[in-house]
Amino acid sequence: MHLHDKSLAVLPLALSLVLPALAAADGSFLDDSSFRLTNRNFYFNQGYRNGDFALNPHNGERQSRRTEWGHGIIADFQSGYTDGTLGFGVDLLGLVGLKLDGGNGRVGNGVGVPGIVSRAGENFDGEPKDEYGKLGGALKLRLFDDTEVRYGDVRPTSPVLHASDIRLLPQTLRGLVFDNRSLPGLHLQGGKLESSSDRNASSHRGDLGTVYAGRFKEADDVLYLGGDYRFNDQLSFKLHTSKLDDIWTQSFFRVDFSQPLAEGLSLNTGLNWYRTRDTGKALVGEIDNDSWSARLGLKAGAHAVTLAYTRIDGDTPFDYVWNTYDLELDSASQVSDFNNPNERSWQLRYDYDFAALGAPGLSLTARYVRGSDIDGRNAGPAYGYFTGIEDGKHWERNLWLSYVLQDGPAKGLSFNLLQATHRVGGDHTAEANVDELRFIVQYPLQVF
Template structure:
């Protein structure tokens, strides 16, 4: 009986696989026919008051006020696939930036010290910079493989796009959608192109530990499952060569209520342990967050709690933004050693007041019990904190044009105020920061 069941199952799987190959071939119109061409313009203004001169600038001087303004462009051509059982394609991109305002005494470095303007080897802000890249790709049935300069997107490795231009990483990536409701991803990358630099050979490393020339690769694997009604599950893992192994798990539940509105809850968990040569020292960190929210009409409220268990901060890949902890915000990640953080959030979609495209967010986060006395290695600076705290208040407004020649143009205003408490000011900055971001995407598919 077992053998008969196994034989029938394998036959069914073969039929499904054959059907997937046929369907993929039928859906493939061609290299040009399925291609997309887009151009996105981003105008970015950055103003930061690092109060009491609490920021150390590029020249090692104490600085408080920072102001930068730049115009960027990101153009992408993503081809379809050639016809046949095995299809081939090509993705290309170009990025460019022009400085509109910001002198040497006002800017960061756009990479590790914030800001949006790139600097040259002498520390002077560049008036312009650009870079180009691309990737070759191949598709078999529902599986796609790409190699080149890519934009990986996962909870353990996510390209950074929170400044003027996005980060890319060089390596390979595979995506599989053979099973309904399940998307599988894996990749391995050997270098990074920082978000404010034109080169493609940047060293890997971590946001809080710095770049590491001896770390040769970062790899990741995992998947997202949405095959159960109202539930989303994510499981991922990664390895940063000679630094850490990191695993991630999350579950999100969202369900409409009979009394009206929608209830949502979820939990996220990261486990990070040092590996190999342990270039940053010993790492044993468990970070998790949980949340609960309710939405009705255009209103949504949410409460969340985040806990960092470990004598190191929760860390992530250099220049990326792979952090799915609920307290992470504009001014602070709320990820310091042993930190506990409560947060409250309110979101408004003004469509309920007859203003489609307008949204508003208000957040308050408070972190306490920061204790880094036992930190070591690359995180030794946290030893100065025995009983630290911090809080942040965020106000975000966004408007997206709904129709007409400027359709999809968006304007964002993001303001954050962050203050330290206890002895946390020994390593962190008090901050008032404003960002004004204008995004205007153009769809050029009419050129096909």
């Protein structure tokens, strides 16, 4: 549903007034209902270095800097279920994005091009919008208290299909999904999605596609199925697979293991592996890609150090479904995914929990990632921007500071400061030299 501009600001207010009244009514359908109203304030700044630049999506002019500031309102109502072996319910989602700062020469498009402010037009290449939003909903069914089925606007969380929530507003996809927890330690999920609603879109009928090759009207749906299994407190597994219509089949395996060594000291290790092969009409061309990462970490009290290695074996980049995120490769970072064709990358990461100094909720992360051996000469037309690269290199440094209020009337209020420096070398032209800063303040209010 497209919302007219004048109705955007009143949507969360209307929901916050009506839904508490419904929740107070009698009936099993409402007994377990919940309503969360999240306010998210997001500042996004990118400064290009060494002569690099971005292109204005509206007029094609060069941009040496992107500076955007927006406020997002996420109204999320989830009902309980009617009584009985077969229960019915409904989920409703209202999203509003407000531009606080960012003119035509300073913003991206908030979708495929990094940024948070949406632009007008079907391809998000018009003038920046002052406000935008949408309503979504899903019908749901519960069977035997351990299986849920939803149809409508949903947010799947599979490693091969994970709805993105890394900008001002979350992405949704439309289709049928299920979730099952009938066996102890085992979480099964799957579904069939037929369209995507981008993070800054007002429509629910966006085409599917891939992050690095674009959207395709011919890709009718994406199917996915998988499970997570926790064997015990030390060992867990994930196994998932998906099929993006006429583009690829993609499978994923993960194992995590933690071994206590002494009081306050533990060893953590794990392996992630994706296998991607073209299928059907192969709309983005031939794909024969195996991408994996391995990590080894040591946690000592408030300190944690992790060393990770990621490898992309294939002439195409490791790619994933359009506008989704949370890919489970260890080197994926703030600016770069470190997933270029044939790339090898190393990561060193340090985490500190300030609870040890009497400041619970405050944490620091410092990361350094270096990638090399990028070779995209055989990437194919869909990934043509890689074909001029024979020996590409790059590195990225991240400094993240996060604080979440632990108690009091503003419990859950969070502050996240994310800084990144990314530099390219060799003949790597597919990415840019950029300094990036994000500052996010978020307050999730549990109304009921």
